[in-house]
Amino acid sequence: MSTPSENLIKTYNKSFCIKPFTEISNSAIGERMLCCQSEPVGMKIKNPDIAEDFFNNPAMHEIRRKMLAGEEVKQCWQCKESEMASGKSHRTFIMQDFEKEEVDEIFETGKVELKSIDIRFGTKCNLACVMCGPGSSSLIAKEEDDEIGLIDLNDFSLDQIKKYSEGIVLFKTTGGEPMLMSAYKKTLEFFVEKDFAKNIEFTTITNGTIDYSDLMPLMNEFKLFKISHSIDAADESYNYVRWPGKMSRIKRIHKRIVENAKQYKNIKLEWGATIHVLNVNQVVKISKYLQTLGMHNAYNIDMVQIPNYMQPGLVPKQVLDELEVEALQWQDWQPGLYRQEILDFIETLKYNYTKINKDPNNKKVLLDELEVKTIFWKAKRNLDVRDYVPYYKALKTK
Numbered sequence: 001m002s003t004p005s006e007n008l009i010k011t012y013n014k015s016f017c018i019k020p021f022t023e024i025s026n027s028a029i030g031e032r033m034l035c036c037q038s039e040p041v042g043m044k045i046k047n048p049d050i051a052e053d054f055f056n057n058p059a060m061h062e063i064r065r066k067m068l069a070g071e072e073v074k075q076c077w078q079c080k081e082s083e084m085a086s087g088k089s090h091r092t093f094i095m096q097d098f099e100k101e102e103v104d105e106i107f108e109t110g111k112v113e114l115k116s117i118d119i120r121f122g123t124k125c126n127l128a129c130v131m132c133g134p135g136s137s138s139l140i141a142k143e144e145d146d147e148i149g150l151i152d153l154n155d156f157s158l159d160q161i162k163k164y165s166e167g168i169v170l171f172k173t174t175g176g177e178p179m180l181m182s183a184y185k186k187t188l189e190f191f192v193e194k195d196f197a198k199n200i201e202f203t204t205i206t207n208g209t210i211d212y213s214d215l216m217p218l219m220n221e222f223k224l225f226k227i228s229h230s231i232d233a234a235d236e237s238y239n240y241v242r243w244p245g246k247m248s249r250i251k252r253i254h255k256r257i258v259e260n261a262k263q264y265k266n267i268k269l270e271w272g273a274t275i276h277v278l279n280v281n282q283v284v285k286i287s288k289y290l291q292t293l294g295m296h297n298a299y300n301i302d303m304v305q306i307p308n309y310m311q312p313g314l315v316p317k318q319v320l321d322e323l324e325v326e327a328l329q330w331q332d333w334q335p336g337l338y339r340q341e342i343l344d345f346i347e348t349l350k351y352n353y354t355k356i357n358k359d360p361n362n363k364k365v366l367l368d369e370l371e372v373k374t375i376f377w378k379a380k381r382n383l384d385v386r387d388y389v390p391y392y393k394a395l396k397t398k
């Protein structure tokens with residue numbers, strides 16, 4: 001059977017994606033992106049405003065030309081990698097929602113039409129997760145004394161949303177932590193007041209530290225309101241990988257949210273794990289935890305590519321093997337599509353492992369960089385990685 005990637009290549013080509021033709025997206029520090037997964041395009045969004053450069057910037061024209069011609073677009077390397085590893089990617093996921101006629105029209109006319117906005121309101125965040133950086137978390141910028149500091153795009157973004165959101169059907173925001181941003185609630189109110197909400201599928205990716213039950217009546221006004229809660233561990237290692245978050249507190253919030261959301265038919269809860277070198281052993285544990293919430297069917301797993309020293313393929317082979325056994329037992333016990341997705345994800349991890357182990361010198365460099373980071377965190381956070389990641393000691397090239 002063909003993979004989603006092979007189907008896309010057969011129908012269109014290896015690089016076409018609809019996002020640069022339909023979506024405005026920016027990073028938390030205000031760089032133009034093609035979507036939430038792409039590399040920045042190399043321009044700031046205030047140029048002079050988010051729509052002007054989306055429609056008219058020569059760099060965007062060139063990216064679209066390449067996509068129509070099937071030429072590689074360097075900003076999209078993560079989708080390419082992911083398709084090579086598993087036959088699936090953010091691109092294949094997005095493209096399944098579009099009709100062929102719609103895409104054919106783009107190929108015939110080069111039409112650019114704004115249908116979705118994926119905007120971040122800045123870098124304010126109350127967590128400093130191990131795979132994140134100063135460009136996405138103000139707490140990390142503070143800890144690392146990084147010159148980025150705190151980027152606040154609240155007023156600018158809200159103004160742009162008010163100007164350009166008429167007619168959009170998708171809206172997404174992530175962090176920083178969106179629920180800490182003043183523009184977040186105002187955006188919801190604006191969409192409801194203008195009567196746009198009923199046509200919009202709204203997605204929020206939250207770090208899960210905020211109980212937003214009071215916003216649920218507003219969220220329920222949307223056509224669909226998806227909220228994905230980041231959860232990268234299901235036991236005490238959460239306290240290390242999502243510092244200074246605490247698993248005990250997160251559990252209480254999850255319970256309240258799940259209970260309170262039951263009365264709202266348009267709110268859809270999801271959980272997302274970002275898997276890296278320090279939490280590979282959590283993949284099935286998280287699924288089991290979500291089962292206790294009645295939510296294991298709402299679990300998405302992603303893999304860290306950047307920073308390089310956080311790639312999950314740096315783990316010893318034994319860790320991958322143990323994870324696979326655990327995933328097979330989990331699937332055997334109660335077969336289901338979502339458990340099968342865990343097994344599919346393990347294939348992606350194996351691909352990453354093989355790639356890393358082809359270059360032992362580079363692997364050693366990455367592990368050394370990881371060690372420097374964990375020493376830094378120990379000094380700053382007073383937490384020792386060895387107390388939270390059982391296989392850390394075995395992470396050696398020799």
Ligand code: SF4
Pocket residue numbers: 015016017018019020034035036037038039075076077078079090091094
């Ligand atoms: S190919 Fe991937 S990275 Fe590029 S715009 Fe599409 S979804 Fe985003």
